[in-house]
Amino acid sequence: MVTTKPTKQKIMRIASTLFYQKGFQGTSIRDIAAQANVNISAISYYFNGKQGLLEQTVTTYYESYLNVLEKTYEETTKVAPPERLKKLIATILQFKQENEELTCFISREMAFDSMFVREIVVTYLAKENYLIKKAFFPVLQMKQMNRREQQLLFMQLVGMLSTPYLVHPDFKQHTIGYINKNDFVKYYLRTINHWLDWLITREI
Numbered sequence: 001m002v003t004t005k006p007t008k009q010k011i012m013r014i015a016s017t018l019f020y021q022k023g024f025q026g027t028s029i030r031d032i033a034a035q036a037n038v039n040i041s042a043i044s045y046y047f048n049g050k051q052g053l054l055e056q057t058v059t060t061y062y063e064s065y066l067n068v069l070e071k072t073y074e075e076t077t078k079v080a081p082p083e084r085l086k087k088l089i090a091t092i093l094q095f096k097q098e099n100e101e102l103t104c105f106i107s108r109e110m111a112f113d114s115m116f117v118r119e120i121v122v123t124y125l126a127k128e129n130y131l132i133k134k135a136f137f138p139v140l141q142m143k144q145m146n147r148r149e150q151q152l153l154f155m156q157l158v159g160m161l162s163t164p165y166l167v168h169p170d171f172k173q174h175t176i177g178y179i180n181k182n183d184f185v186k187y188y189l190r191t192i193n194h195w196l197d198w199l200i201t202r203e204i
Helices: 005-022 029-036 039-047 050-075 081-098 098-112 115-141 147-165 169-176 181-201
Strands: none
Touching: 005 029, 005 039, 005 050, 005 098, 029 039, 029 050, 039 050, 050 081, 050 098, 050 115, 050 181, 081 098, 081 115, 081 147, 098 115, 098 147, 115 147, 115 181, 147 181
16 A cells, blocks of 8 residues: 655655745645645645645654754763764754755744744744753853853854855855855855864963
């Protein structure tokens, strides 16, 4: 018996691309069905409409994302705090780049304070921040920084991790020049690691 999983995954993948290209409001169920080569009724059956499709797509994204973050965090328990943080950051950027279209769509909708996305992801964002803080703050405590400075630096780090997926691809290319998608994480991670090394070694 053929399972429905491949079809559901295909619909979610197509929807992610169309949401990224046209926005949620600009994408119709008919668009998704045509691109996925399925009947409109299949989307209603699997997801109970476009809103349900969005919710399941975003939920699947964040559950996979947090799973890989938690795995990296647990696998680096015996690693020095700076290296542990760098490994976690590498995992974050790699996942976001591998799921670039959906990452950009979610980031864009959050920046616009989109209610329907914010209600879905608020819990996931709290878990993400919790894991990053658990890896980041031990590095800052090595420098005996006060709590306010720690929070400000955490905000800077989160900004660096999210900014590439907030700006339009044309703007990013105009700003930094063309970089192969597979190389972007390598180059950008190197830049963030330089920032971390400066942070660790600087005099307070």
